[in-house]
Amino acid sequence: MLNDRQTKLLKIIVEDYVKTARPVSSKAICDILNCSSATIRNEMSYLEETGLLEKTHISSGRVPSEKGYRYYVDHILEPRELNGEDMLKLQTIVNNSSLMLDDYISKSMEIVSEMTNLTAIVLGKSSKDNCVSKVEVVPINEHNLIAIVITDKGHVEHKNLTIKENVSINDIKQTVDLINKMIIGTQLNEVGKVLEYEVKPIIAKYVKQHEVLYNAFYTAFTDFAKESVTMTGRKNMLMQPEFNNADKIRDIISKFEDKEIVGKIEENDNGINIYIGSETEFDDDVTIVKMKYEANGEEGTIALVGPKRMEYDKVIALLEYIKENMKEGK
Amino acid sequence: MLNDRQTKLLKIIVEDYVKTARPVSSKAICDILNCSSATIRNEMSYLEETGLLEKTHISSGRVPSEKGYRYYVDHILEPRELNGEDMLKLQTIVNNSSLMLDDYISKSMEIVSEMTNLTAIVLGKSSKDNCVSKVEVVPINEHNLIAIVITDKGHVEHKNLTIKENVSINDIKQTVDLINKMIIGTQLNEVGKVLEYEVKPIIAKYVKQHEVLYNAFYTAFTDFAKESVTMTGRKNMLMQPEFNNADKIRDIISKFEDKEIVGKIEENDNGINIYIGSETEFDDDVTIVKMKYEANGEEGTIALVGPKRMEYDKVIALLEYIKENMKEGK
DNA sequence: TTTAGCACTCATATATTGACAATGCTAACA
DNA sequence: TGTTAGCATTGTCAATATATGAGTGCTAAA
Numbered sequence: 001m002l003n004d005r006q007t008k009l010l011k012i013i014v015e016d017y018v019k020t021a022r023p024v025s026s027k028a029i030c031d032i033l034n035c036s037s038a039t040i041r042n043e044m045s046y047l048e049e050t051g052l053l054e055k056t057h058i059s060s061g062r063v064p065s066e067k068g069y070r071y072y073v074d075h076i077l078e079p080r081e082l083n084g085e086d087m088l089k090l091q092t093i094v095n096n097s098s099l100m101l102d103d104y105i106s107k108s109m110e111i112v113s114e115m116t117n118l119t120a121i122v123l124g125k126s127s128k129d130n131c132v133s134k135v136e137v138v139p140i141n142e143h144n145l146i147a148i149v150i151t152d153k154g155h156v157e158h159k160n161l162t163i164k165e166n167v168s169i170n171d172i173k174q175t176v177d178l179i180n181k182m183i184i185g186t187q188l189n190e191v192g193k194v195l196e197y198e199v200k201p202i203i204a205k206y207v208k209q210h211e212v213l214y215n216a217f218y219t220a221f222t223d224f225a226k227e228s229v230t231m232t233g234r235k236n237m238l239m240q241p242e243f244n245n246a247d248k249i250r251d252i253i254s255k256f257e258d259k260e261i262v263g264k265i266e267e268n269d270n271g272i273n274i275y276i277g278s279e280t281e282f283d284d285d286v287t288i289v290k291m292k293y294e295a296n297g298e299e300g301t302i303a304l305v306g307p308k309r310m311e312y313d314k315v316i317a318l319l320e321y322i323k324e325n326m327k328e329g330k
Numbered sequence: 331m332l333n334d335r336q337t338k339l340l341k342i343i344v345e346d347y348v349k350t351a352r353p354v355s356s357k358a359i360c361d362i363l364n365c366s367s368a369t370i371r372n373e374m375s376y377l378e379e380t381g382l383l384e385k386t387h388i389s390s391g392r393v394p395s396e397k398g399y400r401y402y403v404d405h406i407l408e409p410r411e412l413n414g415e416d417m418l419k420l421q422t423i424v425n426n427s428s429l430m431l432d433d434y435i436s437k438s439m440e441i442v443s444e445m446t447n448l449t450a451i452v453l454g455k456s457s458k459d460n461c462v463s464k465v466e467v468v469p470i471n472e473h474n475l476i477a478i479v480i481t482d483k484g485h486v487e488h489k490n491l492t493i494k495e496n497v498s499i500n501d502i503k504q505t506v507d508l509i510n511k512m513i514i515g516t517q518l519n520e521v522g523k524v525l526e527y528e529v530k531p532i533i534a535k536y537v538k539q540h541e542v543l544y545n546a547f548y549t550a551f552t553d554f555a556k557e558s559v560t561m562t563g564r565k566n567m568l569m570q571p572e573f574n575n576a577d578k579i580r581d582i583i584s585k586f587e588d589k590e591i592v593g594k595i596e597e598n599d600n601g602i603n604i605y606i607g608s609e610t611e612f613d614d615d616v617t618i619v620k621m622k623y624e625a626n627g628e629e630g631t632i633a634l635v636g637p638k639r640m641e642y643d644k645v646i647a648l649l650e651y652i653k654e655n656m657k658e659g660k
Numbered sequence: 661t662t663t664a665g666c667a668c669t670c671a672t673a674t675a676t677t678g679a680c681a682a683t684g685c686t687a688a689c690a
Numbered sequence: 691t692g693t694t695a696g697c698a699t700t701g702t703c704a705a706t707a708t709a710t711g712a713g714t715g716c717t718a719a720a
Binding site: 353355356357367368371372374375385388389390391 | 712713714715716
């Protein structure tokens with residue numbers, strides 16, 4: 001455990017380093033803590049022993065270690081109110097009552113990305129556990145149809161499908177009716193199974209050109225359960241000095257392109273979660289802050305990615321502000 | 331005009347530089363052209379005077395200038411057949427007859443990006459001139475509806491909409507019916523106007539809570555005509571040595587995030603277009619190769635972005651291969 | 661017209677230096 | 691016992707020097 005002065009010291013160092021991106025020297029702190037630089041150095045070296053601070057080289061100032069940030073986030077950081085300016089910027093979005101929830105979230109996150117210089121990620125509400133509530137098929141021309149699936153939570157998935165052979169409209173109608181009857185209520189990621197084991201045999205009985213139709217629908221329906229991921233402000237984050245080397249940027253960009261990795265951010269408990277450095281699977285210099293939300297029965301996840309040297313208190317305040325305001329009848 | 335040997339020389343230099351990314355020395359060429367390095371140097375200095383070659387510093391080998399690439403692309407480059415290996419890789423996509431055109435294109439482009447280390451961009455078919463062919467409204471719960479618009483060319487756009495006040499189902503039905511009747515056949519980017527000037531007065535007459543309903547539908551319908559842009563393989567391109575400095579990468583990433591700039595790639599004539607360096611509005615080291623296509627009445631644009639030091643012949647062969655194969659009944 | 665030969669130039673890599681910013685440690689002090 | 695002044699120590703950073711090598715331009719001869 002840290003004593004009072006040590007706690008203060010860590011707080012000062014984290015916050016100063018977050019602001020300036022330069023190692024903090026003992027001298028810079030004596031004024032604030034009303035003691036000599038030597039005293040600070042003694043305390044610093046204790047915090048270094050504990051693993052909360054690091055030096056970039058033997059005669060450098062101190063920098064928070066990963067563990068230091070962790071400690072700061074877990075024990076020191078005090079929730080702060082959003083400042084007026086930031087709130088004002090967000091308010092134009094909040095007050096725009098014509099925005100649907102989705103748009104409210106993506107617009108807010110764009111602004112937050114600008115304000116914080118972090119990358120904003122909106123993870124598509126996991127539609128896996130949505131259930132099919134309606135299937136529509138709309139003919140476009142002789143050989144092309146559109147299949148539309150609507151889920152109970154209001155997601156829409158659609159797919160064009162081509163049927164090369166001549167198939168009677170009646171057969172199509174009949175097939176759709178059957179599918180409609182049988183897959184309503186099915187979870188999206190189960191649709192494939194249901195089609196194969198339950199619908200297929202029935203279609204085979206009642207529809208003439210069942211092979212062709214079944215295949216067309218099967219391929220159309222089975223890759224519906226994809227997740228969507230949108231990101232904004234990658235550039236904002238990459239402007240930070242911790243990413244001023246080409247290879248590091250390349251690495252981060254690669255990670256961003258790999259949806260798998262981004263998707264993984266999602267699996268964790270409710271509220272705001274903070275993953276620092278090696279906890280991220282991203283990069284030791286990166287922190288990911290993520291938040292699940294739920295409003296009007298829709299749930300989703302938003303996240304901010306940036307250097308671990310980030311303004312944690314501000315980020316938390318922003319995300320909480322977004323969350324609060326989405327409840328109020330979006 | 332260049333004589334035969336000069337043409338050969340330029341060709342050799344471009345192709346060697348494309349392969350190795352190092353300035354080409356006179357010595358390296360004498361074997362190929364069967365003369366001494368001094369002779370080559372004389373020719374080189376002529377090509378430099380003409381502006382087709384450049385040096386990176388006074389005693390360096392030669393590098394093609396922007397004009398040099400231009401000349402190469404316009405006069406020297408000879409169309410080449412796709413090599414077996416590349417064709418094989420694409421064939422799995424081409425032969426997968428269950429793929430719709432959209433998927434065929436995006437999958438092919440992913441592969442092409444891998445093969446060429448370029449960034450692949452698929453510009454959404456400009457849906458502006460699509461006409462509405464059907465409007466569907468599906469209720470999710472008391473206050474939420476989904477509006478779905480299907481166009482004559484088979485695009486689907488959908489949007490969740492919330493109606494806060496209590497509105498009778500009947501009113502909604504009536505409104506949808508009216509909208510359906512009146513906007514079918516309207517171009518997507520005209521929908522706003524039609525709603526305002528034609529539909530609104532009618533609804534006002536027949537529907538009780540017309541204000542609320544009109545507003546909900548209006549905001550839902552008016553931003554449908556967006557263009558979609560998808561990119562894959564940014565990282566591939568950024569691995570190239572011309573982008574090995576942090577600021578350059580940051581700049582390119584910013585450009586990629588700015589959809590405006592990417593969109594601009596589109597406006598040009600048919601076939602394959604090549605924009606080199608300063609012609610791109612992107613970066614002097616960047617070339618953009620873009621191709622419009624049309625198949626089954628759908629049209630769209632695909633593009634490859636990378637260093638101007640790219641294998642132009644291969645890129646062209648690949649794009650042409652994609653175009654040819656999309657005609658065959660996708 | 662081509663070529664051999666030589667002087668010249670610049671990039672790249674490595675080492676050297678001085679100024680500076682911090683630190684750790686020790687000994688003195690409250 | 692905790693705090694502080696002072697000093698030697700250490701590493702960064704930027705500037706400067708030095709050597710090496712690749713490649714050119716030019717000239718004069720073939």
